[in-house]
Amino acid sequence: MKESIMILDACQQITDLKLVSSTWGNVSIRLENGNIIITPSGIPYDEIREEDIVLCDKDGNVIEGTLLPSSELKMHVALYAKRSDVNAIVHTHSLYASIASSIFDEVPILVEDVAMVIGSTIKVTKYKLPGTAELANEVVNIIEDGNAVIISNHGQVAVGSTMDDALLSAQMCEKAAQMYVMAIQSGRSPRALSDRDINVLYEKYVNSYKKLKEKK
Numbered sequence: 681m682k683e684s685i686m687i688l689d690a691c692q693q694i695t696d697l698k699l700v701s702s703t704w705g706n707v708s709i710r711l712e713n714g715n716i717i718i719t720p721s722g723i724p725y726d727e728i729r730e731e732d733i734v735l736c737d738k739d740g741n742v743i744e745g746t747l748l749p750s751s752e753l754k755m756h757v758a759l760y761a762k763r764s765d766v767n768a769i770v771h772t773h774s775l776y777a778s779i780a781s782s783i784f785d786e787v788p789i790l791v792e793d794v795a796m797v798i799g800s801t802i803k804v805t806k807y808k809l810p811g812t813a814e815l816a817n818e819v820v821n822i823i824e825d826g827n828a829v830i831i832s833n834h835g836q837v838a839v840g841s842t843m844d845d846a847l848l849s850a851q852m853c854e855k856a857a858q859m860y861v862m863a864i865q866s867g868r869s870p871r872a873l874s875d876r877d878i879n880v881l882y883e884k885y886v887n888s889y890k891k892l893k894e895k896k
């Protein structure tokens with residue numbers, strides 16, 4: 681599938697999965713030549729057309745596009761610069777990640793599917809204003825090698841080597857946040873998976889299930 685069509689498809693999926701509302705959130709893909717395509721700023725997801733997608737270089741300078749790129753372009757540029765393994769990014773204001781972002785310093789992993797996809801406990805950043813270089817720096821520093829991070833009082837960012845992987849990371853981040861918020865409401869302390877077990881589960885997923893999926 682052409683990358684710009686993958687962006688439109690991802691916009692449809694995050695809308696269908698109820699990870700976004702109105703125009704908030706943004707998605708991008710890093711092309712083979714290092715350039716970045718990203719959703720435009722302020723256009724509702726169901727109105728974005730292929731020609732509205734903005735092409736930028738690796739530093740975020742617009743190469744092609746009639747609309748402004750997403751206001752979080754700096755965050756996407758910084759993540760691609762830090763993580764050579766990442767080729768797709770999904771940023772959403774999903775409900776439970778947003779709730780967790782205003783309560784917790786991290787979201788522990790309670791179940792195996794989340795461990796397999798995200799690969800580490802999900803950290804929450806410090807609060808930084810949206811669209812700023814400070815937010816971009818905070819996100820790249822806190823996500824480290826994981827596949828998702830929760831942005832304080834804001835939402836979440838999920839990454840992957842492909843758009844399918846980034847979309848799955850976004851879903852699993854929201855699931856982790858929802859599970860933890862609901863588990864805490866029980867009044868008991870949920871049992872989290874240990875870092876060691878999360879690592880074993882992640883390696884198992886990357887080296888077996890994921891390879892099988894890619895062969896299909």
Ligand SMILES: [Zn+2]
Pocket residue numbers: 704705752771772773810834835
């Ligand atoms: Zn945002």
